[in-house]
Amino acid sequence: MHIEFTLNEQQMSLDVPADRPVVRVLREDKGLTSVKECCGLGECGGCTILVDGQSRLSCLMLAAQLQGRRIMTLEGLSTSEKLHPLQEAFVRHGAVQCGYCTPGMVLAACDLLQRNPHPDRQEIKAGLAGNICRCTGYQKIVDAVDAACTTDKDSGRGY
Amino acid sequence: MGTEVFLPQSLPEFWDVHGSHPDAAIYHGGTDVLVRLKETGRTPPAYICLERIPELQAVQDCGETLFVGAGLTHAQILIEPNIATHWPLLPRAVAVLGSPPIRHTGTLGGNLGTASPAGDTLPPLYCLQAEVHVVSASGRRSLDIRDFILGPGHTALQPGELILGVQAPKAGDWGIPHFEKVGSRQAMTCSLASLAALIKIAPGGCIQDIRLAWGSLGPTVICSKAIHRKALGKPLNIQTLNSLADLIQEKISPIDDQRASIHYRRQLAQNLMLRLVSDY
Numbered sequence: 001m002h003i004e005f006t007l008n009e010q011q012m013s014l015d016v017p018a019d020r021p022v023v024r025v026l027r028e029d030k031g032l033t034s035v036k037e038c039c040g041l042g043e044c045g046g047c048t049i050l051v052d053g054q055s056r057l058s059c060l061m062l063a064a065q066l067q068g069r070r071i072m073t074l075e076g077l078s079t080s081e082k083l084h085p086l087q088e089a090f091v092r093h094g095a096v097q098c099g100y101c102t103p104g105m106v107l108a109a110c111d112l113l114q115r116n117p118h119p120d121r122q123e124i125k126a127g128l129a130g131n132i133c134r135c136t137g138y139q140k141i142v143d144a145v146d147a148a149c150t151t152d153k154d155s156g157r158g159y
Numbered sequence: 160m161g162t163e164v165f166l167p168q169s170l171p172e173f174w175d176v177h178g179s180h181p182d183a184a185i186y187h188g189g190t191d192v193l194v195r196l197k198e199t200g201r202t203p204p205a206y207i208c209l210e211r212i213p214e215l216q217a218v219q220d221c222g223e224t225l226f227v228g229a230g231l232t233h234a235q236i237l238i239e240p241n242i243a244t245h246w247p248l249l250p251r252a253v254a255v256l257g258s259p260p261i262r263h264t265g266t267l268g269g270n271l272g273t274a275s276p277a278g279d280t281l282p283p284l285y286c287l288q289a290e291v292h293v294v295s296a297s298g299r300r301s302l303d304i305r306d307f308i309l310g311p312g313h314t315a316l317q318p319g320e321l322i323l324g325v326q327a328p329k330a331g332d333w334g335i336p337h338f339e340k341v342g343s344r345q346a347m348t349c350s351l352a353s354l355a356a357l358i359k360i361a362p363g364g365c366i367q368d369i370r371l372a373w374g375s376l377g378p379t380v381i382c383s384k385a386i387h388r389k390a391l392g393k394p395l396n397i398q399t400l401n402s403l404a405d406l407i408q409e410k411i412s413p414i415d416d417q418r419a420s421i422h423y424r425r426q427l428a429q430n431l432m433l434r435l436v437s438d439y
């Protein structure tokens with residue numbers, strides 16, 4: 001099947017099997033290794049991407065559904081050499097240990113901050129509830145998101 | 160080449176595709192269907208995805224009632240002002256359904272279609288006394304939700320029929336809209352038991368009307384006329400709620416599995432009811 005969509009701000013035109021899970025299109029066909037196929041059942045958040053700006057699980061989408069959509073993976077988050085403020089905050093707060101869940105966590109945080117630019121800690125936890133981390137115990141991830149929106153407030157920079 | 164995936168752009172286009180692929184797997188968000196196919200390792204002969212059918216997206220104020228399309232995602236339900244005003248009970252349940260990406264994907268129609276005893280939109284829809292509107296190429300019919308949900312994974316949908324949406328009386332004037340579910344963790348959990356409630360309190364403080372619906376405690380949502388009769392005219396307090404405990408125990412038939420024992424689930428059925436006073 002022929003599909004056209006926007007991937008990290010670039011126009012894509014692909015021939016893929018219509019029922020190929022989107023996670024495999026992105027990771028295996030397009031080499032975007034931030035997208036992880038972990039549980040494959042929507043439970044872990046490792047394959048989180050943004051579809052038209054909203055967090056979705058790429059293991060629960062078939063390639064045909066990409067047609068006409070605007071897709072963002074972690075690779076598309078910062079266009080320059082500079083890290084996105086959320087990425088910076090994750091580094092600064094030690095929110096990355098093995099790194100496996102990190103892309104999904106950062107995109108889930110992006111989705112949350114778009115809906116709610118100044119979440120409290122409880123809201124941050126609820127916003128990240130679909131993403132599992134087996135290393136950090138979550139505290140540092142919540143710290144990082146918390147700090148990212150505080151910095152954001154101070155610098156007047158919006159998401 | 161893989162299996163074909165159809166994305167019809169209208170209901171007539173859906174009937175066309177469905178006519179030539181009657182055994183296709185039909186999904187909207189796919190959060191139940193794609194997971195189930197993966198778990199069973201089955202490949203259907205074709206897929207039909209409903210996400211681009213505008214007729215499923217309607218929200219309509221019909222005067223005394225509100226109509227909400229089957230295609231609304233849970234995230235859309237949470238931000239729809241008409242639902243917040245007229246059915247404030249529904250967003251309370253949807254807010255604790257899955258995770259943000261599941262709510263961006265899963266739909267009201269999908270929750271009804273799956274007809275799980277743990278489906279979180281079902282107890283609120285029973286309290287609201289919703290009618291399920293169903294369409295096929297040959298016409299439209301509506302059924303009481305109690306006649307639509309027949310058992311776990313089992314609905315009154317006939318082949319070629321789609322859920323168009325649900326319609327129910329506006330219920331913004333019920334003083335207490337309440338939903339609580341208990342699971343093995345706070346988020347992303349299938350409930351062990353849930354309770355949805357609508358309560359009207361008379362000026363003197365007594366229960367003027369009450370609708371309670373329990374999820375996950377039987378093959379479908381559990382409601383009890385006897386509880387309703389017994390509670391009317393009583394004050395909303397612990398004594399009243401305790402006096403209803405035996406009646407709910409007679410109605411439920413919880414399962415026993417690795418997540419919780421029957422005894423624990425029976426206790427939950429009762430305790431969830433007691434929370435109606437601690438919260439208000």
Ligand SMILES: Cc1cc2nc3c(=O)[nH]c(=O)nc-3n(C[C@H](O)[C@H](O)[C@H](O)COP(=O)(O)OP(=O)(O)OC[C@H]3O[C@@H](n4cnc5c(N)ncnc54)[C@H](O)[C@@H]3O)c2cc1C
Nearest residue numbers: 042187188189190191192257265266268269270272279322
């Ligand atoms: C990780 C995870 C967590 C979850 N947590 C919860 C939870 O907390 N609470 C809960 O209740 N559910 C939960 N679910 C289940 C699921 O997300 C919900 O039931 C959701 O509402 C299903 O919607 P969908 O559009 O994705 O359904 P789909 O998978 O697309 O469809 C489900 C069924 O409905 C049918 N269907 C869909 N739309 C229509 C229509 N318009 N007409 C006729 N038939 C239709 C399909 O054919 C299929 O039989 C969870 C799922 C996952 C993967």
